[in-house]
Amino acid sequence: MIITEPVHTSPLTSARQQLAKCIDILGIDPGVHERLAYPDRVVQVNSPVRMDNGSTKMFSGYRVQHNNALGPYKGGLRFHPSVDIDEVTALAMLMSWKCSLVGLPYGGAKGGITVDPRQISVSELERLTRRFTADMILIFDPQKDIPAPDVNTSPREMAWIMDTWSVNKGYAAPGVVTGKPIAIGGSLGRFEATGRGVITMTDELLRFKGRQMVGTTMAIQGFGNVGSTAAMLGHQQGAKIVAVSDVFGGIYNPAGIDIPAAMLYSKANGSLAGFPDAETISNEDLLLLKVDVLVPAALEAVITDQNADRIKADFVVEGANGPITPAADAILEKKGIIVVPDILANAGGVVVSYFEWVQGMSQLFWSEEEVNDRLRRIMTRSFSQVANLVTTRDLSFRMAAYSIGVGRIAEALKVRGLYP
Numbered sequence: 396m397i398i399t400e401p402v403h404t405s406p407l408t409s410a411r412q413q414l415a416k417c418i419d420i421l422g423i424d425p426g427v428h429e430r431l432a433y434p435d436r437v438v439q440v441n442s443p444v445r446m447d448n449g450s451t452k453m454f455s456g457y458r459v460q461h462n463n464a465l466g467p468y469k470g471g472l473r474f475h476p477s478v479d480i481d482e483v484t485a486l487a488m489l490m491s492w493k494c495s496l497v498g499l500p501y502g503g504a505k506g507g508i509t510v511d512p513r514q515i516s517v518s519e520l521e522r523l524t525r526r527f528t529a530d531m532i533l534i535f536d537p538q539k540d541i542p543a544p545d546v547n548t549s550p551r552e553m554a555w556i557m558d559t560w561s562v563n564k565g566y567a568a569p570g571v572v573t574g575k576p577i578a579i580g581g582s583l584g585r586f587e588a589t590g591r592g593v594i595t596m597t598d599e600l601l602r603f604k605g606r607q608m609v610g611t612t613m614a615i616q617g618f619g620n621v622g623s624t625a626a627m628l629g630h631q632q633g634a635k636i637v638a639v640s641d642v643f644g645g646i647y648n649p650a651g652i653d654i655p656a657a658m659l660y661s662k663a664n665g666s667l668a669g670f671p672d673a674e675t676i677s678n679e680d681l682l683l684l685k686v687d688v689l690v691p692a693a694l695e696a697v698i699t700d701q702n703a704d705r706i707k708a709d710f711v712v713e714g715a716n717g718p719i720t721p722a723a724d725a726i727l728e729k730k731g732i733i734v735v736p737d738i739l740a741n742a743g744g745v746v747v748s749y750f751e752w753v754q755g756m757s758q759l760f761w762s763e764e765e766v767n768d769r770l771r772r773i774m775t776r777s778f779s780q781v782a783n784l785v786t787t788r789d790l791s792f793r794m795a796a797y798s799i800g801v802g803r804i805a806e807a808l809k810v811r812g813l814y815p
Contacts, residue, residue, distance in 0.1 A: 406485035406695055412721045414488070417797040420790070427805050431491075434484055436460040440530040442508075444523045447516050456508040456527045458534050461487035463502035464807040465495060467538060469745060470504035471545025472552070474520075475694075478507035482695070486716055490745070492800030493738040497777045499749050504540055506531075512547050524552050528559040535560055537570035537756065543748045544574040546694070549620075550586070554579060569755040573748035582751035584766035585744075590624025590692075591767065592743020592774050593714045594632065596735050597625075597688055599778040600710055604733075609633030612686040614708070616640050616678055617693030618667060621714045621741065623658055625690055630654040634688075638681045641666055642693075645681045646673035683707060691718035692741075698723045706732060713737035728791055736793040738800055739781055746773050 411432055418428045438458045443451050457480060460468045470490040483505045491503030508527055512520055534540055535556070544553060553572045557579060560571045569580030577583065584591075598608050611634045615622045618641040626636050635651040643666040646652060652673055660670050668675075682689065682698060685707040691697050692714025698706065703723035711727065712735045713719065719727065719734065727734055747770055754760045761769075784795035 405481050406717055407481040407488075409696070409717060409721050410485040410488045413793070413797060414801065416721075417794060417801050420794060420798055421802055421805070423801070423805050427808055430808060431462065431488075431801065431804065434459045434461040434487055435463065437480065437484065438531070438534055439480065440527065442523065442526040442530050444519060444526055446519055454508055454510055454523055454527070456506070456530065457483045458506035458531055458540070459483045459487040459504060460534075460540060461503040461505075462491045462804060464804050464811060465502055466500035467502065467536075468504035468540040469494060469499075469501035469543070469748065470506065471543045471744075472548050472556075473505075473507040473545035474510050474512045474547040474552075475507065476509060476511045477694075478509045483507055489716055489738055491804060492797060493742050494745060494800075495803040496738050496781075496796055496800035497742045497746055497773055499745065501745070501749065504542075505545075506542060507545070520552075521555055524555045525559045528556045529563060532560065532563055535571055537568055537752075541570065541748075541752060542572050543744070544620075546619075550574055550576045550581060553581075570752055573751040573755075574744075575751070580751070580755045582747055582754055582766060583761070583763035584770065585747045585751055586620065587624045587628075588747035588766075588770060589621045589741050589744035590626075590714070591628060591770065592746065593621065593625040593690060593692070593712055593740055594628040595743065595771055595774045596740045596778060597629070597634075597690070597710075597712050598632070599775060599782075600712065600733065600735055601688075603778075603782055604710075606687075610635065611688055612637050613688045613690060614638040614681050614684045614686045615690040615692055615714070616645070616681050616697065617691070617715060618657075618661060619692070621744075622690070622692035623661070625692060625714060626652075626654045627658065637686060638676055638684055639667065640676065640678050640681050640693075643668050645676045645678060646670045647676040647681070647684070648673040688712060690714045694718070696720050698727075700726060703727055704730070706730070708732060710735070713740045716741065724791075724793065734791070734793055736796050739777060739792070739796045742777070743770055743774060746770050 486505035494501040553575045575581035638647040689708035695717035698719040700722035703726035781795045
């Protein structure tokens with residue numbers, strides 16, 4: 396199949412278009428709209444790193460703090476070649492709506508470094524992470540701005556950040572990041588939290604539409620932390636996972652893929668390529684499969700106006716941030732395809748990050764069962780609130796979710812007033 400190259404849409408343009416649409420629905424004051432369309436603070440650093448061969452190389456890093464009307468800034472750090480100010484600003488806005496939607500006392504932030512971590516050594520990556528942290532020492536703070544893992548970052552990088560910040564401040568501060576290893580204050584259940592939230596939202600959506608998880612066919616683009624966890628949990632709950640993919644491509648079996656075997660194979664081989672008992676499929680073609688549920692859990696803007704009319708899934712659950720452009724969203728809505736938006740579908744990660752932050756600040760830790768139960772209750776409550784607006788206001792799931800998230804922040808800004 397020939398795939399037409401999609402027209403690039405700026406993530407920030409997309410985010411602002413969605414915000415404007417929501418503002419119209421809510422009838423929010425133009426002055427509040429203006430405040431919400433721009434971040435509070437944008438920080439760029441250029442971090443010098445000594446490479447293994449003795450040379451010095453500069454890396455650009457960013458942190459965007461969008462809005463803290465509800466509490467400290469919160470958001471992930473991603474290491475990827477595409478990272479730039481526009482992308483990070485858009486993702487920071489989405490974090491604001493996400494935290495507000497699920498009722499967390501956080502504002503939105505996002506950050507990253509423009510780098511392909513596969514092209515540098517582990518020691519170079521550690522030096523880069525630590526230097527970036529030192530350059531952001533006045534930005535990151537347990538009471539002000541708390542980073543977390545994102546694309547190409549993991550508990551390992553969070554441990555480096557915590558250690559660097561703590562060494563510079565002179566005391567151990569487990570609350571400065573979330574998504575840390577358990578040994579230094581991480582929360583049980585955090586690693587699986589985003590994928591668990593995706594499957595919880597999928598299950599809730601199916602129930603809302605009078606269907607069930609058992610026998611549901613699913614295709615999942617992205618086999619990292621989010622995608623692989625969602626695939627495993629969906630498989631355990633009786634769904635038929637017919638296709639999964641990673642950055643190198645995907646595998647497809649209409650009879651269903653053995654997900655535990657695929658996870659072991661990917662870990663042993665570094666990719667899904669060559670997995671037995673499955674056909675090879677491209678990331679682009681995976682999106683076009685006829686399945687009940689499609690989960691784009693890789694990067695943003697993979698469903699655009701160039702391929703949206705060929706999406707055949709009944710439901711799309713956004714595991715990634717911003718995987719559908721506004722133009723594509725309109726096409727899917729016209730086709731009657733229900734989309735559970737990212738600010739709801741993948742909020743499980745920030746919910747358990749909040750749990751980790753609370754546990755770290757109080758030095759009182761919970762069991763994994765307690766973490767998962769609290770996560771499920773928050774996610775199902777949030778879904779119910781969104782579904783109620785879908786039903787009573789005849790809104791799409793995206794606009795219902797945005798209406799709650801944006802509306803709560805707008806109310807907070809109104810109540811707090813404008814200084815000076």
